[in-house]
Amino acid sequence: MCGIVGLYLKKKSLHSKLGFYLSGMLDNMSSRGPDSAGFAIYNNKESKKNYKYSLCTNNNTLSNKFEKNVKKYFKDIKIKNISDHTVVLTSASPKKFISYMQKNFNEISLVGYGKSIEIFKQVGNPKEIVKKFKLANFSGSHAIGHTRMATESAITADGSHPYSTGEDECLVHNGSLSNHNNLRRQLIKKGKTFDSLNDTEVAAGYISQKLSENKSMKKTLTECLSNLDGFYTFIAGTNKGFAVLRDEIACKPAVIAENNDYVAVASEFQAMAHLPYVNQSNIYEPKPGVVYTWGK
Amino acid sequence: MGKIEDLDFKKSTLRKINNFLQNINYKNNKRDFNIKNPGGHHALCAGLTENIFVNIKGHVGYYCGGMNQKAHITINGNAGTGLGENMMSGLIHVKGNVSQSAGATGHGGTIVIDGDASSRCGISMKGIDIIVKGSVGHMSGFMAQSGTLLICGDAGEALGDSIYETIIYLAGKPKSLGVDCIEKKMNKRDIKKIEDLLKTGKIKNLKANNFKKFGSQRKLYNFNIDNISNY
Numbered sequence: 001m002c003g004i005v006g007l008y009l010k011k012k013s014l015h016s017k018l019g020f021y022l023s024g025m026l027d028n029m030s031s032r033g034p035d036s037a038g039f040a041i042y043n044n045k046e047s048k049k050n051y052k053y054s055l056c057t058n059n060n061t062l063s064n065k066f067e068k069n070v071k072k073y074f075k076d077i078k079i080k081n082i083s084d085h086t087v088v089l090t091s092a093s094p095k096k097f098i099s100y101m102q103k104n105f106n107e108i109s110l111v112g113y114g115k116s117i118e119i120f121k122q123v124g125n126p127k128e129i130v131k132k133f134k135l136a137n138f139s140g141s142h143a144i145g146h147t148r149m150a151t152e153s154a155i156t157a158d159g160s161h162p163y164s165t166g167e168d169e170c171l172v173h174n175g176s177l178s179n180h181n182n183l184r185r186q187l188i189k190k191g192k193t194f195d196s197l198n199d200t201e202v203a204a205g206y207i208s209q210k211l212s213e214n215k216s217m218k219k220t221l222t223e224c225l226s227n228l229d230g231f232y233t234f235i236a237g238t239n240k241g242f243a244v245l246r247d248e249i250a251c252k253p254a255v256i257a258e259n260n261d262y263v264a265v266a267s268e269f270q271a272m273a274h275l276p277y278v279n280q281s282n283i284y285e286p287k288p289g290v291v292y293t294w295g296k
Numbered sequence: 297m298g299k300i301e302d303l304d305f306k307k308s309t310l311r312k313i314n315n316f317l318q319n320i321n322y323k324n325n326k327r328d329f330n331i332k333n334p335g336g337h338h339a340l341c342a343g344l345t346e347n348i349f350v351n352i353k354g355h356v357g358y359y360c361g362g363m364n365q366k367a368h369i370t371i372n373g374n375a376g377t378g379l380g381e382n383m384m385s386g387l388i389h390v391k392g393n394v395s396q397s398a399g400a401t402g403h404g405g406t407i408v409i410d411g412d413a414s415s416r417c418g419i420s421m422k423g424i425d426i427i428v429k430g431s432v433g434h435m436s437g438f439m440a441q442s443g444t445l446l447i448c449g450d451a452g453e454a455l456g457d458s459i460y461e462t463i464i465y466l467a468g469k470p471k472s473l474g475v476d477c478i479e480k481k482m483n484k485r486d487i488k489k490i491e492d493l494l495k496t497g498k499i500k501n502l503k504a505n506n507f508k509k510f511g512s513q514r515k516l517y518n519f520n521i522d523n524i525s526n527y
Contacts, residue, residue, distance in 0.1 A: 250414075268336060268338075269357060270335060270337065271336075273335035279354055283393070284412075285393065285395050
Protein backbone atom coordinates (compact mmCIF):
# COMPACT_ATOMS: atom_id res chain seq x y z
CA MET A 1 0.00 0.00 0.00
CA CYS A 2 1.26 3.49 0.98
CA GLY A 3 -0.16 6.63 -0.57
CA ILE A 4 1.75 9.34 -2.37
CA VAL A 5 0.60 12.79 -3.39
CA GLY A 6 2.10 15.76 -5.19
CA LEU A 7 0.77 19.17 -6.11
CA TYR A 8 2.42 21.73 -8.39
CA LEU A 9 0.72 25.11 -8.60
CA LYS A 10 1.12 26.92 -11.90
CA LYS A 11 -0.30 30.23 -10.71
CA LYS A 12 1.28 32.42 -8.03
CA SER A 13 -2.13 33.54 -6.85
CA LEU A 14 -2.77 29.97 -5.64
CA HIS A 15 0.46 29.61 -3.65
CA SER A 16 -1.18 30.61 -0.38
CA LYS A 17 -3.51 27.60 -0.69
CA LEU A 18 -0.84 24.95 -1.24
CA GLY A 19 -0.94 23.60 2.31
CA PHE A 20 -4.71 23.64 2.42
CA TYR A 21 -5.03 21.59 -0.77
CA LEU A 22 -2.24 19.20 0.21
CA SER A 23 -3.71 18.55 3.65
CA GLY A 24 -6.91 17.33 1.98
CA MET A 25 -4.88 15.08 -0.31
CA LEU A 26 -2.93 13.52 2.58
CA ASP A 27 -6.05 13.19 4.67
CA ASN A 28 -7.72 11.18 1.91
CA MET A 29 -4.73 8.87 1.60
CA SER A 30 -4.73 7.79 5.27
CA SER A 31 -6.62 4.67 4.16
CA ARG A 32 -3.53 3.62 2.18
CA GLY A 33 -1.01 4.41 4.90
CA PRO A 34 -2.11 4.76 8.53
CA ASP A 35 1.34 4.26 10.13
CA SER A 36 3.06 7.57 9.49
CA ALA A 37 2.95 10.57 7.21
CA GLY A 38 5.15 13.36 5.97
CA PHE A 39 5.33 16.18 3.51
CA ALA A 40 7.83 18.46 1.81
CA ILE A 41 6.85 22.03 0.98
CA TYR A 42 8.75 24.15 -1.49
CA ASN A 43 8.61 27.88 -0.88
CA ASN A 44 11.17 30.24 -2.42
CA LYS A 45 9.66 33.35 -0.90
CA GLU A 46 11.59 33.77 2.33
CA SER A 47 15.16 34.44 1.25
CA LYS A 48 17.53 33.65 -1.55
CA LYS A 49 20.59 33.86 0.69
CA ASN A 50 19.34 31.80 3.58
CA TYR A 51 19.13 28.08 4.05
CA LYS A 52 16.30 26.30 5.78
CA TYR A 53 17.17 23.30 7.93
CA SER A 54 14.26 21.04 8.88
CA LEU A 55 14.88 19.22 12.14
CA CYS A 56 12.93 16.52 13.90
CA THR A 57 13.66 16.94 17.60
CA ASN A 58 11.16 14.36 18.92
CA ASN A 59 11.53 15.96 22.35
CA ASN A 60 10.61 19.40 23.77
CA THR A 61 13.33 19.80 26.42
CA LEU A 62 15.91 19.04 23.79
CA SER A 63 14.49 21.63 21.42
CA ASN A 64 14.69 24.32 24.15
CA LYS A 65 18.33 23.52 24.81
CA PHE A 66 19.02 23.45 21.09
CA GLU A 67 17.39 26.85 20.56
CA LYS A 68 19.53 28.51 23.24
CA ASN A 69 22.78 27.04 21.97
CA VAL A 70 22.24 27.47 18.29
CA LYS A 71 21.32 31.13 18.71
CA LYS A 72 24.63 31.72 20.48
CA TYR A 73 26.66 29.94 17.82
CA PHE A 74 25.07 31.32 14.65
CA LYS A 75 24.36 35.04 14.53
CA ASP A 76 21.69 35.48 11.91
CA ILE A 77 19.17 32.86 12.81
CA LYS A 78 15.44 32.50 12.89
CA ILE A 79 13.70 29.55 14.47
CA LYS A 80 10.24 28.22 13.73
CA ASN A 81 8.92 25.51 16.03
CA ILE A 82 5.98 23.44 14.90
CA SER A 83 5.12 20.53 17.20
CA ASP A 84 8.21 18.30 17.47
CA HIS A 85 9.84 19.82 14.38
CA THR A 86 12.02 22.90 14.11
CA VAL A 87 12.92 24.84 11.00
CA VAL A 88 16.10 26.88 11.29
CA LEU A 89 16.56 29.77 8.88
CA THR A 90 20.16 30.93 8.61
CA SER A 91 22.83 31.98 6.13
CA ALA A 92 25.18 29.31 7.54
CA SER A 93 26.31 26.90 4.83
CA PRO A 94 25.15 23.28 4.91
CA LYS A 95 28.71 22.12 5.60
CA LYS A 96 29.02 24.39 8.66
CA PHE A 97 25.54 23.76 10.01
CA ILE A 98 25.56 19.99 9.51
CA SER A 99 28.94 19.57 11.21
CA TYR A 100 27.71 21.73 14.13
CA MET A 101 24.66 19.48 14.46
CA GLN A 102 26.71 16.31 14.31
CA LYS A 103 29.06 17.54 17.02
CA ASN A 104 26.53 19.05 19.39
CA PHE A 105 23.08 17.65 18.70
CA ASN A 106 23.57 14.24 17.15
CA GLU A 107 20.26 13.05 18.60
CA ILE A 108 18.31 15.60 16.56
CA SER A 109 17.73 14.40 13.03
CA LEU A 110 18.09 16.72 10.10
CA VAL A 111 15.26 15.61 7.83
CA GLY A 112 16.02 17.99 4.99
CA TYR A 113 17.64 21.28 4.03
CA GLY A 114 17.80 23.70 1.15
CA LYS A 115 16.89 27.19 0.10
CA SER A 116 13.30 26.32 -0.54
CA ILE A 117 12.37 22.95 1.03
CA GLU A 118 10.81 22.30 4.45
CA ILE A 119 10.11 18.74 5.55
CA PHE A 120 7.85 17.46 8.31
CA LYS A 121 7.26 13.79 9.05
CA GLN A 122 6.18 11.75 12.01
CA VAL A 123 4.61 8.50 13.19
CA GLY A 124 0.83 8.47 13.50
CA ASN A 125 -2.35 8.67 11.48
CA PRO A 126 -2.00 11.12 8.57
CA LYS A 127 -5.19 12.90 9.63
CA GLU A 128 -3.51 13.79 12.94
CA ILE A 129 -0.10 14.55 11.43
CA VAL A 130 -1.70 17.08 9.07
CA LYS A 131 -3.31 18.86 12.04
CA LYS A 132 -0.24 18.62 14.25
CA PHE A 133 2.01 20.38 11.76
CA LYS A 134 -0.75 22.80 10.71
CA LEU A 135 -0.17 21.91 7.08
CA ALA A 136 -3.21 23.90 5.94
CA ASN A 137 -1.36 27.16 6.84
CA PHE A 138 1.64 26.52 4.57
CA SER A 139 2.12 28.31 1.29
CA GLY A 140 4.49 27.56 -1.57
CA SER A 141 4.83 26.60 -5.19
CA HIS A 142 4.76 22.82 -4.93
CA ALA A 143 4.60 20.04 -2.37
CA ILE A 144 4.94 16.30 -2.04
CA GLY A 145 3.44 14.04 0.60
CA HIS A 146 3.33 10.45 1.73
CA THR A 147 1.19 8.20 3.92
CA ARG A 148 3.00 5.06 4.98
CA MET A 149 2.02 1.44 5.49
CA ALA A 150 5.34 0.17 6.76
CA THR A 151 6.97 -2.79 5.01
CA GLU A 152 10.72 -2.43 4.65
CA SER A 153 11.73 -0.81 7.94
CA ALA A 154 10.42 0.10 11.40
CA ILE A 155 7.59 2.56 12.11
CA THR A 156 9.70 5.49 13.25
CA ALA A 157 10.11 9.11 12.16
CA ASP A 158 13.30 8.24 10.30
CA GLY A 159 11.47 5.40 8.54
CA SER A 160 8.92 7.91 7.23
CA HIS A 161 8.89 9.69 3.89
CA PRO A 162 9.76 12.09 2.26
CA TYR A 163 13.46 11.28 2.19
CA SER A 164 15.81 14.12 1.47
CA THR A 165 19.40 13.21 0.60
CA GLY A 166 20.51 16.39 -1.11
CA GLU A 167 19.91 20.13 -1.08
CA ASP A 168 16.27 20.86 -1.93
CA GLU A 169 15.78 17.27 -3.06
CA CYS A 170 13.26 14.77 -1.80
CA LEU A 171 11.56 11.53 -2.74
CA VAL A 172 8.34 9.73 -1.87
CA HIS A 173 7.76 6.15 -2.90
CA ASN A 174 4.86 3.76 -3.19
CA GLY A 175 6.18 0.22 -3.50
CA SER A 176 9.30 -1.57 -2.34
CA LEU A 177 12.80 -2.19 -3.64
CA SER A 178 14.65 -5.49 -3.55
CA ASN A 179 18.22 -4.46 -4.30
CA HIS A 180 18.50 -1.61 -1.80
CA ASN A 181 21.05 -3.25 0.51
CA ASN A 182 23.52 -3.76 -2.30
CA LEU A 183 22.91 -0.31 -3.72
CA ARG A 184 23.30 1.27 -0.27
CA ARG A 185 26.76 -0.29 0.07
CA GLN A 186 27.75 1.03 -3.35
CA LEU A 187 26.51 4.53 -2.52
CA ILE A 188 28.26 4.54 0.88
CA LYS A 189 31.51 3.83 -0.99
CA LYS A 190 30.83 6.95 -3.05
CA GLY A 191 30.47 8.98 0.15
CA LYS A 192 26.70 9.02 0.69
CA THR A 193 25.40 8.61 4.22
CA PHE A 194 22.13 7.02 5.28
CA ASP A 195 20.13 7.46 8.48
CA SER A 196 17.86 4.42 8.23
CA LEU A 197 17.59 0.92 6.80
CA ASN A 198 14.74 2.03 4.56
CA ASP A 199 14.68 1.14 0.86
CA THR A 200 13.32 4.52 -0.24
CA GLU A 201 16.19 6.37 1.41
CA VAL A 202 18.52 4.38 -0.85
CA ALA A 203 16.53 5.35 -3.94
CA ALA A 204 16.64 8.99 -2.79
CA GLY A 205 20.41 8.68 -2.28
CA TYR A 206 20.79 7.13 -5.72
CA ILE A 207 18.84 9.99 -7.31
CA SER A 208 20.85 12.63 -5.39
CA GLN A 209 24.09 10.96 -6.45
CA LYS A 210 23.08 11.05 -10.13
CA LEU A 211 21.86 14.65 -9.89
CA SER A 212 25.16 15.66 -8.27
CA GLU A 213 26.90 14.19 -11.33
CA ASN A 214 25.06 16.89 -13.29
CA LYS A 215 22.57 14.53 -14.80
CA SER A 216 19.12 15.92 -15.50
CA MET A 217 16.13 14.67 -13.51
CA LYS A 218 14.77 13.00 -16.63
CA LYS A 219 18.02 11.14 -17.30
CA THR A 220 18.43 10.25 -13.61
CA LEU A 221 14.98 8.72 -13.35
CA THR A 222 15.42 6.88 -16.65
CA GLU A 223 18.55 5.29 -15.16
CA CYS A 224 16.50 4.19 -12.14
CA LEU A 225 14.64 1.85 -14.51
CA SER A 226 17.76 -0.21 -15.09
CA ASN A 227 19.37 0.11 -11.65
CA LEU A 228 16.51 -0.19 -9.16
CA ASP A 229 14.89 -3.61 -8.75
CA GLY A 230 11.42 -3.77 -7.31
CA PHE A 231 8.18 -1.96 -7.81
CA TYR A 232 7.62 1.71 -7.42
CA THR A 233 5.78 4.85 -8.21
CA PHE A 234 8.10 7.74 -7.34
CA ILE A 235 7.53 11.45 -6.97
CA ALA A 236 10.92 13.18 -6.86
CA GLY A 237 11.02 16.87 -5.94
CA THR A 238 13.56 19.65 -6.45
CA ASN A 239 13.27 23.41 -5.93
CA LYS A 240 12.16 23.66 -9.57
CA GLY A 241 9.28 21.22 -9.54
CA PHE A 242 8.74 17.47 -9.42
CA ALA A 243 8.89 14.35 -11.54
CA VAL A 244 6.92 11.10 -11.58
CA LEU A 245 8.12 7.64 -12.54
CA ARG A 246 6.45 4.22 -12.43
CA ASP A 247 8.42 1.01 -12.89
CA GLU A 248 7.81 -0.87 -16.11
CA ILE A 249 5.59 -3.57 -14.60
CA ALA A 250 3.49 -0.83 -13.01
CA CYS A 251 1.71 -2.68 -10.20
CA LYS A 252 1.62 0.46 -8.13
CA PRO A 253 -1.12 2.91 -9.01
CA ALA A 254 -0.89 6.58 -9.92
CA VAL A 255 -3.18 9.14 -11.42
CA ILE A 256 -2.43 12.62 -12.72
CA ALA A 257 -4.84 15.54 -13.09
CA GLU A 258 -3.65 18.59 -14.97
CA ASN A 259 -5.31 21.90 -15.80
CA ASN A 260 -4.29 25.56 -16.23
CA ASP A 261 -3.96 26.05 -12.48
CA TYR A 262 -2.15 22.96 -11.20
CA VAL A 263 -0.80 19.46 -11.66
CA ALA A 264 -1.91 16.94 -9.06
CA VAL A 265 -0.45 13.44 -8.70
CA ALA A 266 -1.76 10.80 -6.33
CA SER A 267 -2.06 7.08 -5.76
CA GLU A 268 -5.82 7.31 -6.14
CA PHE A 269 -8.25 9.81 -7.61
CA GLN A 270 -9.92 10.08 -4.19
CA ALA A 271 -6.93 12.09 -2.98
CA MET A 272 -7.65 14.87 -5.47
CA ALA A 273 -11.44 14.75 -5.60
CA HIS A 274 -11.64 17.90 -3.42
CA LEU A 275 -9.41 20.04 -5.66
CA PRO A 276 -11.14 22.86 -7.57
CA TYR A 277 -12.26 22.02 -11.13
CA VAL A 278 -10.62 18.60 -10.92
CA ASN A 279 -13.49 16.96 -12.78
CA GLN A 280 -12.83 19.19 -15.77
CA SER A 281 -9.07 18.48 -15.75
CA ASN A 282 -7.15 16.22 -18.07
CA ILE A 283 -6.97 13.05 -15.98
CA TYR A 284 -4.71 10.17 -16.96
CA GLU A 285 -2.59 7.36 -15.65
CA PRO A 286 1.17 7.86 -16.08
CA LYS A 287 2.56 5.24 -18.44
CA PRO A 288 4.97 2.62 -17.09
CA GLY A 289 8.65 3.46 -17.49
CA VAL A 290 7.98 7.01 -18.69
CA VAL A 291 9.36 10.05 -16.81
CA TYR A 292 6.94 12.92 -16.37
CA THR A 293 8.28 16.28 -15.17
CA TRP A 294 6.75 19.63 -14.26
CA GLY A 295 8.48 22.78 -13.17
CA LYS A 296 10.23 25.95 -14.07
CA MET B 297 -39.17 4.58 -17.86
CA GLY B 298 -39.71 5.44 -14.22
CA LYS B 299 -38.64 8.55 -12.43
CA ILE B 300 -34.86 9.05 -12.10
CA GLU B 301 -33.78 9.01 -8.49
CA ASP B 302 -30.66 10.90 -7.35
CA LEU B 303 -28.16 9.30 -4.99
CA ASP B 304 -25.71 11.94 -3.78
CA PHE B 305 -22.45 11.33 -1.91
CA LYS B 306 -22.89 14.74 -0.30
CA LYS B 307 -25.98 13.41 1.46
CA SER B 308 -25.17 9.72 1.78
CA THR B 309 -22.33 7.22 2.14
CA LEU B 310 -20.81 4.60 -0.14
CA ARG B 311 -22.17 1.78 1.97
CA LYS B 312 -25.68 3.18 2.00
CA ILE B 313 -25.72 3.81 -1.74
CA ASN B 314 -24.35 0.35 -2.58
CA ASN B 315 -26.70 -1.31 -0.12
CA PHE B 316 -29.66 0.49 -1.67
CA LEU B 317 -28.71 -0.43 -5.25
CA GLN B 318 -28.00 -4.04 -4.28
CA ASN B 319 -31.48 -4.43 -2.78
CA ILE B 320 -33.77 -2.83 -5.34
CA ASN B 321 -37.48 -3.15 -4.68
CA TYR B 322 -39.13 -3.50 -8.06
CA LYS B 323 -42.56 -2.74 -6.59
CA ASN B 324 -41.53 0.90 -6.22
CA ASN B 325 -41.07 0.99 -9.98
CA LYS B 326 -37.61 2.45 -9.80
CA ARG B 327 -35.17 1.50 -12.50
CA ASP B 328 -33.16 4.67 -13.13
CA PHE B 329 -30.63 6.26 -10.82
CA ASN B 330 -28.13 9.09 -10.96
CA ILE B 331 -25.12 8.96 -8.66
CA LYS B 332 -23.76 12.42 -7.91
CA ASN B 333 -20.34 13.42 -6.52
CA PRO B 334 -18.80 9.89 -6.62
CA GLY B 335 -15.40 11.45 -5.73
CA GLY B 336 -13.34 8.43 -6.76
CA HIS B 337 -14.92 6.10 -4.20
CA HIS B 338 -13.99 2.43 -4.47
CA ALA B 339 -16.31 -0.53 -5.17
CA LEU B 340 -19.19 1.71 -6.20
CA CYS B 341 -22.05 -0.30 -7.76
CA ALA B 342 -20.31 -3.59 -6.93
CA GLY B 343 -22.56 -6.62 -6.74
CA LEU B 344 -25.66 -5.24 -8.45
CA THR B 345 -28.09 -7.98 -9.47
CA GLU B 346 -31.08 -6.28 -11.10
CA ASN B 347 -31.79 -4.82 -14.51
CA ILE B 348 -31.43 -1.19 -13.46
CA PHE B 349 -29.81 1.85 -15.10
CA VAL B 350 -27.22 3.70 -13.07
CA ASN B 351 -25.67 6.90 -14.37
CA ILE B 352 -22.56 7.92 -12.39
CA LYS B 353 -21.79 11.61 -12.76
CA GLY B 354 -18.05 11.76 -12.17
CA HIS B 355 -14.91 9.69 -11.62
CA VAL B 356 -14.87 6.40 -9.73
CA GLY B 357 -12.16 4.46 -7.87
CA TYR B 358 -11.30 0.77 -7.86
CA TYR B 359 -13.58 -2.17 -8.71
CA CYS B 360 -16.55 -0.16 -9.94
CA GLY B 361 -19.36 -2.47 -11.07
CA GLY B 362 -17.49 -5.55 -9.87
CA MET B 363 -19.47 -8.83 -10.11
CA ASN B 364 -22.22 -6.95 -11.95
CA GLN B 365 -25.28 -8.89 -13.07
CA LYS B 366 -27.85 -7.35 -15.42
CA ALA B 367 -27.31 -3.70 -14.40
CA HIS B 368 -26.42 -1.03 -16.96
CA ILE B 369 -23.84 1.31 -15.46
CA THR B 370 -22.62 4.47 -17.20
CA ILE B 371 -19.61 6.32 -15.82
CA ASN B 372 -19.30 9.93 -16.95
CA GLY B 373 -15.62 10.10 -16.11
CA ASN B 374 -12.62 7.84 -15.50
CA ALA B 375 -12.47 4.56 -13.61
CA GLY B 376 -9.73 3.08 -11.42
CA THR B 377 -8.27 -0.42 -11.22
CA GLY B 378 -10.46 -3.50 -11.75
CA LEU B 379 -13.47 -1.98 -13.48
CA GLY B 380 -16.22 -4.62 -13.79
CA GLU B 381 -14.04 -7.30 -12.23
CA ASN B 382 -15.65 -10.74 -12.48
CA MET B 383 -18.70 -9.25 -14.19
CA MET B 384 -21.42 -11.80 -15.05
CA SER B 385 -23.80 -9.87 -17.32
CA GLY B 386 -25.12 -6.38 -18.02
CA LEU B 387 -23.23 -3.42 -19.42
CA ILE B 388 -20.67 -0.93 -18.15
CA HIS B 389 -19.93 2.13 -20.28
CA VAL B 390 -17.03 4.40 -19.28
CA LYS B 391 -16.83 7.72 -21.06
CA GLY B 392 -13.25 8.46 -19.96
CA ASN B 393 -10.10 6.39 -19.42
CA VAL B 394 -9.76 3.34 -17.20
CA SER B 395 -6.87 2.09 -15.11
CA GLN B 396 -5.42 -1.40 -15.11
CA SER B 397 -7.15 -4.82 -15.11
CA ALA B 398 -10.44 -3.66 -16.61
CA GLY B 399 -12.90 -6.55 -16.94
CA ALA B 400 -10.52 -8.95 -15.17
CA THR B 401 -11.94 -12.51 -14.96
CA GLY B 402 -15.25 -11.27 -16.41
CA HIS B 403 -17.68 -14.09 -17.27
CA GLY B 404 -20.24 -12.20 -19.34
CA GLY B 405 -21.83 -8.92 -20.29
CA THR B 406 -20.11 -6.04 -22.04
CA ILE B 407 -17.73 -3.25 -21.06
CA VAL B 408 -17.40 -0.26 -23.40
CA ILE B 409 -14.48 2.12 -22.77
CA ASP B 410 -14.51 5.36 -24.76
CA GLY B 411 -10.94 6.32 -23.80
CA ASP B 412 -7.82 4.24 -23.15
CA ALA B 413 -7.44 1.25 -20.87
CA SER B 414 -4.09 0.79 -19.16
CA SER B 415 -2.19 -2.42 -18.50
CA ARG B 416 -3.69 -5.92 -18.15
CA CYS B 417 -7.03 -5.06 -19.72
CA GLY B 418 -9.13 -8.25 -19.87
CA ILE B 419 -6.67 -10.29 -17.80
CA SER B 420 -8.00 -13.83 -17.39
CA MET B 421 -11.36 -12.88 -18.95
CA LYS B 422 -13.80 -15.78 -19.13
CA GLY B 423 -16.53 -14.82 -21.59
CA ILE B 424 -17.04 -11.06 -21.29
CA ASP B 425 -16.88 -8.74 -24.32
CA ILE B 426 -14.63 -5.70 -23.83
CA ILE B 427 -14.67 -2.85 -26.35
CA VAL B 428 -11.89 -0.25 -26.04
CA LYS B 429 -12.15 2.75 -28.35
CA GLY B 430 -8.64 3.93 -27.44
CA SER B 431 -5.51 1.90 -26.74
CA VAL B 432 -4.63 -0.73 -24.14
CA GLY B 433 -1.49 -1.06 -22.00
CA HIS B 434 0.95 -3.93 -21.58
CA MET B 435 -0.06 -7.55 -20.87
CA SER B 436 -3.64 -7.03 -22.02
CA GLY B 437 -5.55 -10.27 -22.54
CA PHE B 438 -3.05 -12.15 -20.32
CA MET B 439 -4.23 -15.77 -19.88
CA ALA B 440 -7.62 -14.75 -21.30
CA GLN B 441 -9.85 -17.80 -21.57
CA SER B 442 -13.01 -16.86 -23.43
CA GLY B 443 -14.92 -13.84 -24.78
CA THR B 444 -13.78 -11.04 -27.05
CA LEU B 445 -11.44 -8.07 -26.60
CA LEU B 446 -11.88 -5.45 -29.33
CA ILE B 447 -9.29 -2.66 -29.41
CA CYS B 448 -9.67 0.29 -31.79
CA GLY B 449 -6.26 1.80 -30.96
CA ASP B 450 -2.88 0.17 -30.28
CA ALA B 451 -1.81 -2.42 -27.72
CA GLY B 452 1.21 -2.35 -25.37
CA GLU B 453 3.85 -5.06 -24.92
CA ALA B 454 2.97 -8.76 -24.71
CA LEU B 455 -0.58 -8.64 -26.01
CA GLY B 456 -2.41 -11.88 -25.30
CA ASP B 457 0.43 -13.51 -23.37
CA SER B 458 -0.40 -17.18 -22.58
CA ILE B 459 -3.84 -16.67 -24.07
CA TYR B 460 -6.41 -19.48 -24.15
CA GLU B 461 -9.58 -19.10 -26.26
CA THR B 462 -10.33 -15.38 -26.03
CA ILE B 463 -10.28 -13.68 -29.42
CA ILE B 464 -8.61 -10.27 -29.71
CA TYR B 465 -9.52 -7.92 -32.56
CA LEU B 466 -7.04 -5.07 -32.93
CA ALA B 467 -7.29 -2.11 -35.32
CA GLY B 468 -3.94 -0.52 -34.38
CA LYS B 469 -0.59 -2.18 -33.79
CA PRO B 470 0.63 -4.31 -30.90
CA LYS B 471 3.98 -3.23 -29.45
CA SER B 472 4.68 -6.94 -29.17
CA LEU B 473 2.72 -10.18 -28.95
CA GLY B 474 2.93 -12.30 -25.83
CA VAL B 475 4.00 -15.93 -25.70
CA ASP B 476 1.71 -18.25 -27.69
CA CYS B 477 -0.35 -15.38 -29.16
CA ILE B 478 -0.47 -15.23 -32.95
CA GLU B 479 -2.32 -13.44 -35.69
CA LYS B 480 -5.09 -15.57 -37.15
CA LYS B 481 -7.15 -15.56 -40.32
CA MET B 482 -10.52 -13.85 -40.14
CA ASN B 483 -13.63 -15.74 -41.14
CA LYS B 484 -17.26 -14.72 -41.67
CA ARG B 485 -18.10 -15.30 -38.01
CA ASP B 486 -15.34 -12.88 -37.01
CA ILE B 487 -16.66 -10.20 -39.37
CA LYS B 488 -20.15 -10.64 -37.91
CA LYS B 489 -18.83 -10.50 -34.33
CA ILE B 490 -16.80 -7.33 -35.01
CA GLU B 491 -19.79 -5.68 -36.67
CA ASP B 492 -21.93 -6.50 -33.65
CA LEU B 493 -19.33 -5.08 -31.26
CA LEU B 494 -18.90 -1.91 -33.34
CA LYS B 495 -22.66 -1.47 -33.21
CA THR B 496 -22.75 -2.01 -29.42
CA GLY B 497 -19.91 0.49 -28.97
CA LYS B 498 -21.52 2.95 -31.45
CA ILE B 499 -18.23 3.05 -33.37
CA LYS B 500 -18.70 4.48 -36.85
CA ASN B 501 -15.20 5.41 -37.99
CA LEU B 502 -13.99 1.80 -38.26
CA LYS B 503 -15.17 -1.23 -40.18
CA ALA B 504 -14.65 -4.93 -39.60
CA ASN B 505 -11.89 -5.13 -42.21
CA ASN B 506 -9.84 -2.54 -40.28
CA PHE B 507 -9.19 -5.16 -37.60
CA LYS B 508 -6.74 -8.02 -37.28
CA LYS B 509 -7.52 -11.14 -35.32
CA PHE B 510 -5.23 -12.54 -32.62
CA GLY B 511 -5.59 -15.72 -30.61
CA SER B 512 -3.85 -18.73 -29.14
CA GLN B 513 -1.36 -20.83 -31.03
CA ARG B 514 -2.31 -23.56 -28.49
CA LYS B 515 1.31 -24.57 -28.00
CA LEU B 516 1.30 -23.98 -24.24
CA TYR B 517 -1.80 -26.07 -23.54
CA ASN B 518 0.14 -29.20 -22.69
CA PHE B 519 3.51 -29.36 -21.05
CA ASN B 520 6.28 -29.67 -23.57
CA ILE B 521 9.87 -29.76 -22.43
CA ASP B 522 10.92 -27.75 -25.50
CA ASN B 523 8.77 -24.86 -24.31
CA ILE B 524 10.33 -24.73 -20.85
CA SER B 525 11.68 -21.23 -21.41
CA ASN B 526 8.19 -19.97 -22.23
CA TYR B 527 6.50 -21.10 -19.03
